[in-house]
Amino acid sequence: MTKTDENMLAETTTSADEKPPTSTSAQSTAANDNQPEVVAIHIDNFNAFYGDFQAITDVNLKVPARKVTAFIGPSGCGKSTLLKWCNRMNDIVPIAHASGKLKVGDINVLDQKTDVVSLRRRVGMVFQKANPFPKSIYDNVAYGPRLHYKVSRNDLDDLVEWSLQKAALWSEVKDRLHKSALGLSGGQQQRLCIARAIAVGPEILLMDEPCSALDPASTARIEDLIFELRGQYTIVIVTHNMQQAARCSDRTAFFFEGKIVEEGATDQVFTRPQEQQTEDYVTGKFG
Amino acid sequence: MLGENSHPASDFRVRSSASSKRWQAAVVAGLVFCSLVSLATTVGIIAMLIIESWGFFADDRIELWKFLTGTKWTVGQTQGELSYGIWPLLSGTLRITGIAMLIALPMGLVSAVYLSEYASNRTRSILKPTLEILAGIPTVVLGFFAVKFITPYLLGYLGDFKTFNATSAGIAVGILCLPLVTSLAEDALRAVPTRLREGAYGLGATRLEVTWKVVVPAALSGIISAFLLALARAIGETMVVALAAGSTPTFTLDPRLSSQTMTGFIVETFKSESVVPGTLGYFSIYAVAAVLFLITFGITLIGQIIRLRYREVYD
């Protein structure tokens, strides 16, 4: 374990040196833009409905791998709906259906024959409100691995520690792993939920307004965490908070009334928006 | 650099999702089986009542018409002529239910109104648990109370009551239904939106007027459904009447006399253990139970329908 610790430390420091979380660096985005881009999620002519109501109309989007993509836009613009379709969370809603193309890697998400279980193993999700299970911290993190893997007790212990460290929670909870997760603070609970999602070993992490229920200090910690996870996971984050999108994302898509109005590198969307609606929104004229 | 390959889980053997799905299918089959038990209970009750009371009505000595209209019941007695008119038992049930409803409905409604519209938190915190305890008292205990307390110490001073009589059983059944009426009616009253009350107060109505002219009418369907459920409960009540109402079926309006009910007859037959399967006495239990079931099931169903309709209005 010590080796991983060192690695992690090294990793964290280098990325912190390279790119402090508080400043959006145009140069790194530009550098990435020059490389051949790997597309993690490929969305083509996508339409989503709740019953007769069309929530998303004709969306086309390529979400780049191992970068942070932010979905912004006013309430009810369809950004959460799109996010939930990426791992078929909308299956729980009986009246939800969709058409078009939505591919995660080589998986055709909308195909009814697609195995939702292995899709969700590869596409993890963090929710608006921290939702730890009423179990111990350990069991919360171990929940996903136990579902998906045949794993020995020792490996599981290692995995739980590794995930909690990734989520920057290990030092705070290592002495009370077997206490109820409900005793943690709101921010800790949300980081636990991130650890729980990472433990499964996903390639993509979907985050649905992960900080909207947190105080500013906890929000900052989660934002730091998102920044650290960048480069290892493809992260899609839905947020109401434009500063948050500006702080921690590489690319931003602006949604309005079920359509993508504008999509591009984050600093470009925020500083030189191409569309009037985007400019109105990012400057706070509505929303 | 730690990449995705360094994730510890990448070495683990993945559980096949097919096996967890097979497991889930087995579990769902088990759950459907559980649900079938409750369905089978209803089917079992109905089938049993039809098949076994057929043994009663198919008997050469029995005419359905006389069963439904006759005013004398001697089934189960070894001596004398066989009479099998349901009315003495049915009227016994109705007499006792009538007395019980005279107590439970007004008292229950007034208590519900008090709890929902008037009571302070303090009185509520005393009254609610009292009613809950009263609701949890086993019916056989109330039967004991009726025959050992209500009859000798309460009715003894009021008139010439027999040891076993309809009034004392009726009072005990009323006590039993009181918490049921109160809690269901209170739920209905509380479901009335506050804005209706505020509207009426704004016009200068007193609390009494708001209660009776606005809240109660608005909650009427819920209150009626509470009354119906209590009615079904009273008709089906067994142990109180078995102890306090006596074992003589009478066709009368006199509340001082012994009055065996439908449930009382059934229990009396079981208690004596004299009934052998295949005989008329045995089949008569099912015939009486069929009438009892039809009445209570009908009332419960109507109560359900009224309550469902009422729910639609407010949600």
Added chain:
Amino acid sequence: MNSPLKQELEHRSEQGRTRLSGYFAVTCLLVSSLAIVILATLLFSILYTGGSWLNFDFLSGTHRENNPEESGIGQAIIGSLVICSICGLAALPIGVGTAIFLEEFQPRNRFLRMFHGLVQLNINNLAGVPSIVYGILGLTAFVYMFGAFNSIKVNDQPDYEFGTSYYYQVKTLGDTFVKFPARKEIHATFEIRNPIRADRANGESFLLKVFSRSDDEKKFENDRSSAVFRGVLANLETRDDQQIYVVQTMDGSEVTFPAQPSYSSFAKILEPIEVVGPDGESFQLNVLAKSDDVPSDEQLKARSVFADSPDPKRRSSASIFSEPTPLHFHLPFSKSVLSAGLTLALVILPIVIIASQEAIRGVPQTLREAAYGMGATRWQVVRGAVLPSATPGIMTGAILAMSRAVGEAAPLLAVMGGVLGTTTGLRSLMDKTPALPVTIFKWAGDENAGFENTSAAAIIVLLVFLLLMNSIAIYIRYRYESPATK
């Protein structure tokens, strides 16, 4: 403006209306307080009647006929506990399973949706069915199993049985009891005690009815061709290479039914046999002829019986008894604790289902989303996320349902009859047992002075039970009310 309401308003003074409202509030308070008065009177009268009768002997004793002072409720307490355990073990899994199905597996398929709706409607209606009707259902479905097994019932011994052994028991001249194992055989005669299925000469199959000789003749005047008196003997005959019993009905017509090996109630002892004595040692039983003298040696007396003879003073007849193991089981369940427990399970099933549904509905949707989001199947979501949160609520509901079951008397009377005590105690699930509510009922109806007090004392014990169960329920609700389940 001339409002049509104006005149009416002038007639109603505002002070009068306010005063009326005040009076009504007072009336309301008085009426509501009646509940407290009733409860206090009830508890006081019971404590007053029964309180002084509570002691250890009462709690451990059994019912004694005409002797309230020495009667007790030991068997009834054990009986109630066993019945409630069976009831809980049966109702809890089925009830929770149904609730999970209704709440977590709402199907998209139209046919299954209908099934779903039907089950839900049905549960709400079952909750309103009187418990005595469940009792009759228990009698039909568990005790007799719809008559599926009692085509022939010989001396109440069921056809499908294991976990018990039958012995004949005989009293020796030394007044000790010895026993020897019984064997099933086809007897030369068969005593008809219960209705059985029989065939007429023309091949018609019908139910042979049984009447008591003391019955009024009018009861069976129309049944003469298909009825016999209880205790009539049928004779064994061999027809077409088949052994059958032949008996004449009341009108003299001959009916038959197939012979099956059975135990007979009594055995004749004609020659020396191997027996087991009271201490467990086996020896050869010494059989004396009618004319022999009774031996004077006590040891020999305890090993001797007279051979079967017409002289009632010098006759030894061995009667059958069974020694069940705790695993004793048979079909149908007959009048047994198992029947009683299962019947009560049906009574509380709707309550358990409704309470579990409410508990499951209280689990926040976010927990389900979390588990789904990690790739759990529906069942994994239920097991890993929903059930752990809903368990305190389910347990509270289950305990409250059990406290309803503990007080139910009517279904027990239907399936076990009014049992007040058994000589053997509870040996297996196939035995009858008294239970607290039935004991209370029978004692309350007993006219001997003193049983009123024992009844009240038993009520106190029952109420203490209920109080305990409710306290546990309240404790669970308080202890596990976690922020996630709110």
